[in-house]
Amino acid sequence: MGTNLRVAVIGDLQRTDLWEVWREQNKIHSQLMQQVADECPDALILLGDQVFTGSSSEDWKFFDQIMQPVRRTGIPVFPIFGNHEYLGQDRVAYKNMAARFPAIRSTWYTVVVDSIGFVMLNTNFDEFNRDSAVKELRWFKTRMRQMTANPAIRCIVVCGHHPPFTNSAIVPDEHILQTYFIPIFERSHKSRLWLSGHSHSYERFQHNNVRYVVSGGGGGPRHILYLEETLRRHDDFYPGGTVRPFHYLALQREITSLRVEMIPLYGLQSPGDSFVIHPAPIKSDREH
Numbered sequence: 001m002g003t004n005l006r007v008a009v010i011g012d013l014q015r016t017d018l019w020e021v022w023r024e025q026n027k028i029h030s031q032l033m034q035q036v037a038d039e040c041p042d043a044l045i046l047l048g049d050q051v052f053t054g055s056s057s058e059d060w061k062f063f064d065q066i067m068q069p070v071r072r073t074g075i076p077v078f079p080i081f082g083n084h085e086y087l088g089q090d091r092v093a094y095k096n097m098a099a100r101f102p103a104i105r106s107t108w109y110t111v112v113v114d115s116i117g118f119v120m121l122n123t124n125f126d127e128f129n130r131d132s133a134v135k136e137l138r139w140f141k142t143r144m145r146q147m148t149a150n151p152a153i154r155c156i157v158v159c160g161h162h163p164p165f166t167n168s169a170i171v172p173d174e175h176i177l178q179t180y181f182i183p184i185f186e187r188s189h190k191s192r193l194w195l196s197g198h199s200h201s202y203e204r205f206q207h208n209n210v211r212y213v214v215s216g217g218g219g220g221p222r223h224i225l226y227l228e229e230t231l232r233r234h235d236d237f238y239p240g241g242t243v244r245p246f247h248y249l250a251l252q253r254e255i256t257s258l259r260v261e262m263i264p265l266y267g268l269q270s271p272g273d274s275f276v277i278h279p280a281p282i283k284s285d286r287e288h
């Protein structure tokens with residue numbers, strides 16, 4: 001791995017719906033996206049819930065507005081489907097996503113950025129029939145096997161909207177991921193990082209030497225986290241409070257490692273976070 005590669009990641013950009021009068025009505029989306037665009041990353045990953053209602057033209061107009069700084073700079077954008085993309089009429093929601101991301105032909109896909117293989121999942125299992133869920137799982141097994149065998153890929157990162165692990169008081173762990181997908185992921189010696197949103201917060205966990213990060217700080221109304229020992233489900237490595245800052249992630253390649261940073265919105269008196277991932281060692285032909 002060389003230097004300079006930088007990938008930004010942001011989740012849960014949706015604005016609060018007007019009828020949710022009891023929740024935060026945030027107006028920081030444009031400011032946060034401008035902050036991302038100012039860094040000119042090589043790619044931007046959206047972790048789902050780009051809008052509140054997937055079939056709402058007004059919500060997509062809002063999304064288009066806040067994405068203008070990114071569009072102007074020509075940064076490649078790779079989205080995944082969140083649960084809010086399915087609100088309303090599915091056919092219209094798919095059309096809205098396709099109009100903005102025509103290169104994305106499936107709701108699950110892979111993309112390779114330099115030597116990092118990103119596996120982009122659709123974790124909206126409530127929206128699937130059983131055949132579709134089995135199809136995605138088989139696809140996941142195949143892609144994990146192919147990426148693990150590919151010597152050009154040094155590190156595998158999974159992106160899925162629903163978190164396999166979270167201490168959110170609003171949304172639970174996704175047990176389908178825990179049961180069926182994570183065991184496959186953790187079998188690969190190249191698996192290093194799993195990114196998710198859905199919980200409007202920032203959380204960092206470790207399970208079997210793999211890092212699991214929840215990054216849902218893109219502007220949706222923030223969630224309260226369970227931190228008390230009797231209530232929390234997992235040990236969080238980020239020493240924050242029950243409500244976490246608006247933020248995005250930056251994955252920065254540093255010669256032989258990958259640094260993951262949580263970068264708060266400018267002006268917030270909140271601590272960021274960072275940790276380093278070491279890629280899989282390069283195996284010789286004899287070891288293959």
